[in-house]
Amino acid sequence: MDKIATAVELMRENEFEQAANLFNEYIEENPTDPVGYVNFGNLLMHLGDLERAVTFFEKAIELKDSTATAYYGLGNVYYEKEDFVKARENYLEAIKNGLEEADVFFMLGMAHQNRQEFKLALPYLLRAKELTPNDEEVVFQYGLALAQSELIPDAKKVFEEVLTLNEEHSDAYYNLGVIALFQDDVKKAIESFDKALTINPEHILAANGKRVAEEALN
Template structure:
């Protein structure tokens, strides 16, 4: 295990001071290598020292303009600050250089999603789900981007696939209930909302939707 791997392992063990010292040694030993700066930036970002983290990422890019992981780190930094425009630019640059990981596509898609540009989010969230097919969060958000873009027929099987991976995903049940309402299937919608509430009794959206269905049925019986 080389020093970078040792330091990353120390980070995972939450031994941040020891990891920082090791990353510092790595940079002092090889100050022209951008990897040390990226990893130190990741550590600083992890402990919310964003100002210094940003400087380390920029230093890595000064040393290597093709340092994809440095752009990814900057993207994460801006994403955490909800500066989605700058996050997009850096995630796109990382992908353009060749970073082909599910996380970067997911976060790029979510920058568009948070700005309600749902159609623009679709291809990136779809790619994230392709690269990590067992990640329910990636798949769910892909389904949400489809639903929010009114691609209801495409969103439905995506939410169903989420439930195949995690039968206790209350939000997937809720959204299938909403789609059932769209299809005018009140019984199917009620079933989905009930399942969401069984999993998460305080699911307010499911609770409100169920109450509305019950009101419709009670009024129709009058």
């Protein structure tokens, strides 16, 4: 496995050709081990060669149909292709076969989000949040799914939680502004939109929200 570890490190250093050579050597030496194929698939996907990546992930599954990371890789390929149904199917297979990392739950939740299946996204995004409570993107997307599911008080708490992780998160302030408008607290809405615009003066949605709030106030 030393070659795999070295190749993964080379990938992190953007030494893709060297990484590919090592993965290829590992596959030649261990042709029935799915690990080499999964890692080569990940490299190909990183390089944007999605079709070849599919071939390597499918080969790993052919060798061992319980290779969870191969299903996760396939899920990512289909997610990139915006085929969220197939992405979801493969993420579920990855979980079924023992992958318990936050990433797979997050991506499964996002596959549902992209299909506007907001309530179906919630348990997966919640699980990702439980596994990585300090990941602001995971926490934010969970809050967004709550808001889109019209669970407004819960969404508000989560967006406030995002701000404890990153007090410069303009989108969290924007969404708190929308919630304040929804709750008829126009002054609080303007305050939240202002904070979003202070952080990001180009935040068009916050600018529009502030205009709507000011019109309501006047």
